[in-house]
Amino acid sequence: MSHLDEMTGLLYLEGELDVNREREVSTHRSVCAPCRRMLQALERESIWLRESLAAQEEAIPQRLARVPGRSTTAPWAWIAALGMGAGGAYTLWSGLVEPWLAQASEAGFTQGNLLTMLLFSGAFWKGWGRMQTLTQFLSAATLGVFLLWLAGRRWRRFSVAGAVLTAGLGFSMLTLPSSASAAEVVHGDPNYTLPAGDEVKTDLIVAAQHARIDGDVDGDLIVWSRSITVNGRVKGDILALGQELRVNGQVDGNVRAFAQSFTLNGSVVKNVMTWAHEFDMDEKARVGGTMTLGSANVQLDGHLNGDLLAFVEDLDINGSLSHDATIRAQRLRFGPNATVAGHTQYRGGRQPEKAPDAQLGSPIEILAGHRPMPSYASPRLYWHQILAWGASFLFGVVLLLVAPAFFADTENASKRFGPAIGLGVLFLFAIPVAAVLACFTIVGLGVGITTLLSYIVALYSAQVFIGAWLGEKLMGPGIGTGAIIGRLAIGLAILRLLRLIPFAGHLISLLVVIWGLGALVLAIERRMRPQWAPAV
């Protein structure tokens, strides 16, 4: 018999050979010194492996050493907590979202639902037009979440792929234009002109160096261009991104503009919303709805039929306003021709200047420059805190039940304080910048808006993960969903209390947002990481 190979030797030592082969090997072992030595070496290696693996008993970490949490929450506490959560959600809706929607509706976002409003009155996503009500959207969102959950449970190994697929399907569904959304898309070479007398029967989407619209557009006008001049009539909305925008014609819908300078000489039947460094409204200009401004220098000489909401540095009003004005500015001046029929509310750096001939419906209400301190004696403050806690708790519970593994990953990631804070700071600023930049391209607009919406959700959810971490830190790790929920409730309550501390409360809120956002990024990164390096 020749020498034993190593495989046979190992199987012999492990007792895995059949009886006959084992007998052969035993016989050979007794007569062959090299094989005997090889078997001894292998055997010693086995012992060495066992001893080394059994040695160095590492102390169990503190978080695992403690007795696991037991859910001792009484049923009534659950009912109360969930009731509070529902109350909080209702309060958030009725106290914040609904009035905001009402204001937005007043400002001309009259398409009927929140997302349609956010997506610029359906100027881009005609698909939203089908979703006439918020209920429909919520149903679709719930279905999406359910599919994600199902993907996570049924096809756990493919959960990421499932999530991407579902998100992709959802996104495609949302971005697919309906048959009614036909649009004429033109690219300037390098300029584009719609001649006077010509009429575009659909929406018109223009990307050109210089765009000039002398003709009529039956639908919306969406335009990216260095300079944009609209002399014709636009029966829909105008959404314009450019360096210089001039609207001399008539717009039957709304105007929403992002521009370096925006001059309005014509008339807008509905509303104007603009982010422009310079905004100049000529005395001939007319706006039938409201005006929302975010600008550096603004000159209002025309007529505004609705409310004015302005966040500006320098504001000169020398035209007429038929309703109220809410202004936040460094400087405010009412010229001699200024007329404000309604109420004027002003918060700013300097005292407003008013020409003697200016006519204001009521004295200017000047608000203090800083927000007042919360009234600690008011029970209302605490009631609101309880409701806000309930809302965040409810949100956290839903998050935990829908994506428990991701919830645990993010909570664990929050323990890496340094990296979480670093990434949190980075992404806090980087995401909105990237999203806004994406919005400047026609392809990236949907992505940009989706990113912004996700960003808002991420900022809100940050407190949930930090709350869960805090709860675990205080009460020790818990086993089971009930224990995690209990810790979450306590952690969120403590965070809410910390926020009530004068001055420091704001800093704590910011820290929580940054920290939680960073943890979220770490958790997502960990899930997407293609490979990991073993620790040395």
Add this chain to the structure above:
Amino acid sequence: MDERKATGAMNDAELNEVISHVRAGDPDAWGELYRRYAPAIFRFCRRALPTREDAEDATTEIFMKTRQKLGTFDSSRPFTAWMYKVASNHCWDLLRRRRTRQNLETPDVEELALEHPDPSQLERLQAERSSEELRAALAKLPDRARMALVLRYYADMSYDEVADTLGVRRAFVGVLLLRARHQLREVLRGTSVEAESAGGNS
């Protein structure tokens, strides 16, 4: 096999009683069970998974699974073995989900050298390398190799159990183990060479 790594002194009758209490929803019994098994399961995870953080997370998750699956446990069989089975399945699932590039390599029986090893080299390696170095080398192995060694030489699993956990044929377990030993020796030799060159350079 049944007396796996330190799970605390508790005879079968006591253990079965604790388990039946846990099944009935007694939180104290669950605490007792956790106290008995958490250290052993954590140590197992610490060896099966490359980082301490992963081991901590996995331990928590294994106990969550244990609680959910306790109803399916056949009390006529050893609980410790069942617990290790849950733990090893969880760790292996975790590693597979991460799909390291290392694991994409296909262990091939034909590739395995069946030569007569040099016993003196093997002995020298054992003499020169400490347990700490072996543990560190273990962490550098591909997941499947590390899992095979840990299941067999730490968790004392039989070839059948190793095959079942890793999803391979029973006949392949020996090959896996031998291959893992080879890889471990390679890593240890590499460490040795590095140490020598570092010593020579200084």
